[in-house]
Amino acid sequence: xxxxxxxxKAARAAPARSxxxxxxxxxxxxxxxxxxxxxxxxxxxxxxxxxxxxxxxxRDGLPGLTLRAVxxxxxxxxxxxxxHFGDLTGLVSELAAIGFRQFGVAMAAADASAATPSEKGVAxxxxxxxxxxxxxxxxxxxxxxxxxDYSRPSLHEASEASFAGLARGxxxxxxxxxxxxxLSLDQAAAIxxxxxxxxxxxxxxxxxxxSKILKLLPEGTTPEMLLTAMLRLSAGRPPRP
Amino acid sequence: xxxxxxxxKAARAAPARSxxxxxxxxxxxxxxxxxxxxxxxxxxxxxxxxxxxxxxxxRDGLPGLTLRAVxxxxxxxxxxxxxHFGDLTGLVSELAAIGFRQFGVAMAAADASAATPSEKGVAxxxxxxxxxxxxxxxxxxxxxxxxxDYSRPSLHEASEASFAGLARGxxxxxxxxxxxxxLSLDQAAAIxxxxxxxxxxxxxxxxxxxSKILKLLPEGTTPEMLLTAMLRLSAGRPPRP
DNA sequence: TTTTGATCTTTACATCGTAAAGATATCAGT
DNA sequence: ACTGATATCTTTACGATGTAAAGATCAAAA
Numbered sequence: 001x002x003x004x005x006x007x008x009k010a011a012r013a014a015p016a017r018s019x020x021x022x023x024x025x026x027x028x029x030x031x032x033x034x035x036x037x038x039x040x041x042x043x044x045x046x047x048x049x050x051x052x053x054x055x056x057x058x059r060d061g062l063p064g065l066t067l068r069a070v071x072x073x074x075x076x077x078x079x080x081x082x083x084h085f086g087d088l089t090g091l092v093s094e095l096a097a098i099g100f101r102q103f104g105v106a107m108a109a110a111d112a113s114a115a116t117p118s119e120k121g122v123a124x125x126x127x128x129x130x131x132x133x134x135x136x137x138x139x140x141x142x143x144x145x146x147x148x149d150y151s152r153p154s155l156h157e158a159s160e161a162s163f164a165g166l167a168r169g170x171x172x173x174x175x176x177x178x179x180x181x182x183l184s185l186d187q188a189a190a191i192x193x194x195x196x197x198x199x200x201x202x203x204x205x206x207x208x209x210x211s212k213i214l215k216l217l218p219e220g221t222t223p224e225m226l227l228t229a230m231l232r233l234s235a236g237r238p239p240r241p
Numbered sequence: 242x243x244x245x246x247x248x249x250k251a252a253r254a255a256p257a258r259s260x261x262x263x264x265x266x267x268x269x270x271x272x273x274x275x276x277x278x279x280x281x282x283x284x285x286x287x288x289x290x291x292x293x294x295x296x297x298x299x300r301d302g303l304p305g306l307t308l309r310a311v312x313x314x315x316x317x318x319x320x321x322x323x324x325h326f327g328d329l330t331g332l333v334s335e336l337a338a339i340g341f342r343q344f345g346v347a348m349a350a351a352d353a354s355a356a357t358p359s360e361k362g363v364a365x366x367x368x369x370x371x372x373x374x375x376x377x378x379x380x381x382x383x384x385x386x387x388x389x390d391y392s393r394p395s396l397h398e399a400s401e402a403s404f405a406g407l408a409r410g411x412x413x414x415x416x417x418x419x420x421x422x423x424l425s426l427d428q429a430a431a432i433x434x435x436x437x438x439x440x441x442x443x444x445x446x447x448x449x450x451x452s453k454i455l456k457l458l459p460e461g462t463t464p465e466m467l468l469t470a471m472l473r474l475s476a477g478r479p480p481r482p
Numbered sequence: 483t484t485t486t487g488a489t490c491t492t493t494a495c496a497t498c499g500t501a502a503a504g505a506t507a508t509c510a511g512t
Numbered sequence: 513a514c515t516g517a518t519a520t521c522t523t524t525a526c527g528a529t530g531t532a533a534a535g536a537t538c539a540a541a542a
Contacts, residue, residue: 201433
């Protein structure tokens with residue numbers, strides 16, 4: 001089951017160097033990249049840590065995303081991230097905020113690429129699922145992590161923006177303005193339905209819970225084709241042969 | 242002996258009793274229930290551990306569900322669960338199987354309580370969400386835990402049964418038989434849509450991501466009312482004032 | 483140049499999962 | 513009834529993790 005048992009599999013770089021060399025700035029961490037984008041003290045941690053965290057996340061999944069693993073990946077001591085993010089919740093929340101921004105960009109691009117409101121809806125839904133499939137670790141972090149702190153401004157704002165985009169898209173497909181003050185039950189139901197459908201589909205797909213359904217479908221049917229059929233249904237169209 | 246002065250933060254029950262009395266079977270663990278269903282060695286662990294695990298889960302959430310916390314709750318040593326479940330994955334998987342069975346019972350009851358296929362669908366959907374609201378820890382364990390082992394027969398079978406019930410319900414509402422051999426794209430889309438909608442709604446609700454929408458609705462609008470409106474929409478009914 | 487403060491490293495500790503060895507009670511076989 | 517075998521539970525031990533605290537190091541202000 002690949003319990004990931006020993007965890008020693010890292011130990012990639014500089015196992016012997018820690019002899020307390022003192023002085024010798026050229027011998028800094030730098031086990032990985034050493035590009036010129038290190039204009040600061042030891043380099044631009046904060047940014048480097050976030051990149052390392054995303055790599056660890058997509059490589060080892062959510063359970064592998066630990067402060068120490070990120071520090072290893074970035075080639076710094078295990079306590080270095082603390083100074084930049086406070087604790088694991090801090091790091092994870094900042095990373096999730098980045099995810100929501102990437103996600104928002106992808107959704108906006110899909111929306112802009114389609115002409116009619118109905119086409120925009122389909123394109124957005126496909127982009128939604130496509131993002132999750134391309135970045136399953138990130139999507140899981142954003143939507144299933146118990147360690148997110150939404151009181152952090154960056155995360156709050158980024159996720160808020162994602163939601164606003166969704167609400168605007170649904171409003172457009174209904175040809176009405178979505179107020180920021182109040183919603184009719186019907187508007188709320190439309191928004192919640194769209195979000196629930198696509199979010200639920202994505203979660204079930206990432207969790208492998210649709211594989212049985214997909215296996216019973218004609219050879220070569222992709223998740224995207226299934227999603228398309230679902231959207232056709234919920235749009236009230238007649239079944240297609 | 243009786244080190245035990247470690248991990249005392251809980252210490253909810255019987256904190257003084259661990260005096261190592263040797264001999265004296267009546268003084269066994271039994272810090273909690275002491276019913277007559279203890280026909281075995283020290284009592285019926287396995288069952289007691291599962292009950293303790295559910296309590297810990299619903300009290301402290303998924304992150305609080307640790308092997309040692311369950312052992313504490315049951316009043317046994319921290320390594321006792323290992324012998325019954327192998328590891329944390331084992332315990333968690335068995336507990337999830339129990340959850341799927343509870344869940345299946347609730348869904349079947351809802352289905353049986355309604356008359357027409359369409360009413361059955363609505364009742365089932367409400368029962369789905371109601372179960373998750375009543376047992377948020379369990380639902381999270383079943384649908385968002387990364388530590389489930391579906392190769393375990395009990396879990397595989399229990400979750401399989403849940404899915405079969407869902408497929409059967411959707412088939413009934415479409416007045417057609419769902420084959421176990423193959424599905425049409427339309428049938429698959431109907432099943433996946435129903436599941437995605439209700440599962441997505443549940444996840445978003447439990448994560449608090451619908452609270453903003455609910456807050457913009459007329460005073461006193463409950464999640465269930467929102468769900469009802471959503472189901473009305475997806476059934477293709479006209480909006481209701 | 484010297485001091486200061488931010489950045490990073492060491493060290494330390496409590497908790498967790500898990501393995502292994504020691505204790506204890508139940509049961510089978512005589 | 514006694515004795516050994518076996519399942520059950522406890523102790524002990526180890527590596528991993530998050531996090532706090534103290535020490536070291538470097539950029540830049542003074």
